[in-house]
Structure formats: C-alpha cells, structure tokens
Amino acid sequence: MGSIRLPGIAPLFLALTLAILGVLIVFPLGVVFQQALSKGLGPYLEPLTQPDALHAIQLTLTVAAISVPLNAVFGVAAAWAVARFEFKGKSLLVTFIDLPFSMSPVVSGLVWVLLFGAQGWFGPWLQEHNIKIIFATTGLVLATVLVTLPFVARELIPLMQDQGADEEAAALTLGAGGFTTFWRVTLPNIKWALLYGVLLCNARAMGEFGAVSVVSGSVRGLTTTLPLHVEVLYNDYEFVGAFAAASILASLGLVTLVIKTLLEWRHSGELSAGRRH
Numbered sequence: 088m089g090s091i092r093l094p095g096i097a098p099l100f101l102a103l104t105l106a107i108l109g110v111l112i113v114f115p116l117g118v119v120f121q122q123a124l125s126k127g128l129g130p131y132l133e134p135l136t137q138p139d140a141l142h143a144i145q146l147t148l149t150v151a152a153i154s155v156p157l158n159a160v161f162g163v164a165a166a167w168a169v170a171r172f173e174f175k176g177k178s179l180l181v182t183f184i185d186l187p188f189s190m191s192p193v194v195s196g197l198v199w200v201l202l203f204g205a206q207g208w209f210g211p212w213l214q215e216h217n218i219k220i221i222f223a224t225t226g227l228v229l230a231t232v233l234v235t236l237p238f239v240a241r242e243l244i245p246l247m248q249d250q251g252a253d254e255e256a257a258a259l260t261l262g263a264g265g266f267t268t269f270w271r272v273t274l275p276n277i278k279w280a281l282l283y284g285v286l287l288c289n290a291r292a293m294g295e296f297g298a299v300s301v302v303s304g305s306v307r308g309l310t311t312t313l314p315l316h317v318e319v320l321y322n323d324y325e326f327v328g329a330f331a332a333a334s335i336l337a338s339l340g341l342v343t344l345v346i347k348t349l350l351e352w353r354h355s356g357e358l359s360a361g362r363r364h
Contacts, residue, residue: 134328162239196301
C-alpha cells in the first residue's frame, strides 16, 4: 500500500503525534530518571542493593522465566491448531485466546483468588494438604500467565494462516514425521515471529502490576515483584528508592523497544505478514 500526499496535513498530524508522545511517554520517562538520580548516583544505587529490592528483582525474573516459556508453548500449539485444522468451536477458541486482552488484570488475579484462596473453591482442600498457591510464587506465575496468554499466539496465528501448510504437507509426503516436520519446516518459518511474541510477552510479564497485586498480598521481601516493590516504597515515602526501582522497569521497557525495533527492521517481511490480519 503506497503513501498519500496531503500538503499541510501531514506536518500537522506529525506535530500532533510527536506532541502526544512527548507528553505521555517521553516526559514521564524523563521524570522517572530525573527523580531517581536527583540525589546522585550513590543514593540511586543504594536502594537497589537492599535485600527487599534484590528479592523483588529475583522474583520478577523468576516469574517471567516460568510464565513466558509456558505461554510460548501454548502459543505455538494454539497457532498450529487454529491455522492448520478445521474443527467445531474454532472461533470460540480464538475468542478465548483474545479474552485476556479485554479483561482487567485485576479480574485476572481475582479469578485465582476465587479458585485457590482460603475461601475459594479449592481453598479448604489446599489448606488441608499444606499447598500454598495464593500469596506465593505459584499464584504470581498463574496470574502472569493468564495476563500474557495471547501475546505469542496472536503473533503466530495470522502468520501461519498466511504461510499455509504446503511446505509441511510436502515434508510429510517425503516421509518426514510430525516432530521432524515441526523442527525442520514449521519452526524455521515462524522463528522470528515467535521471538517477537516472546519478547512482548516477557516485557508484559516483568511489568505486570494489577493481576499480581491481587494474588501476592504485597508482603515486602517475600511476594513483591519489582512493580509491587515500587508501590511499597512510594507508599512508605521512600521516593528515591521507588523511582530507582521504576527506572529499572523503564530501562527494561526501553531495551525491549530497541530489540523490537531491530527485529522489525531485519525481518519486516515475516513480522508484517504475521500482523497483516
């Protein structure tokens, strides 16, 4: 699709876009780093080396390291099912995959509390067997998995539908098994879109606040991820520490943006095909 020329309109829209981005993104990010470094490098680094902060960073990485691979496996399986097979309820499956996009993260966390909390459906049984899900790492992982569920699948489904199954059918005709076909044909064709989806999933997993806040209990040094740690510090009037922790999250977001841009630049054909629909 080609571009159009509207003299006088394009500069106006460009200026409006840049102004909105400056007010909503650039200025707030600048304030975060300015406040974090307002008292110098030493006071900036000191809160980040505290045990609670280190635990929050470790817990955030742990939750992401568990939830992202789970969603990657689910995304590949869901995309394969939707793109390669016709079955009853296919449109309903796609709707359920997209559901977390339209559902409040707080609701995503509350779902697990209603299921596994002390007064939930399975709460009494879990307590009898000394199994802890809510206010534990397991609950954080479940909440994060639900919130980030669609990211990988939504990158792969349109791409695999656009590519078709001709190469896989040819491989099967030549005698390749299903596992070999996946590793030698399917995976190479979707690897960059898969990486892109994993990247977005990981960024959301590390920055998630609403869902994990419901299931964590915000126990400082125990169940607080980095976003929750920012809130705890801010509520305790430890502003430099709060902004220092927030700057770590902002830096992760910027790194994600750079990698995302590089992926789009180097593999724009495959990625654009994956988002064509």
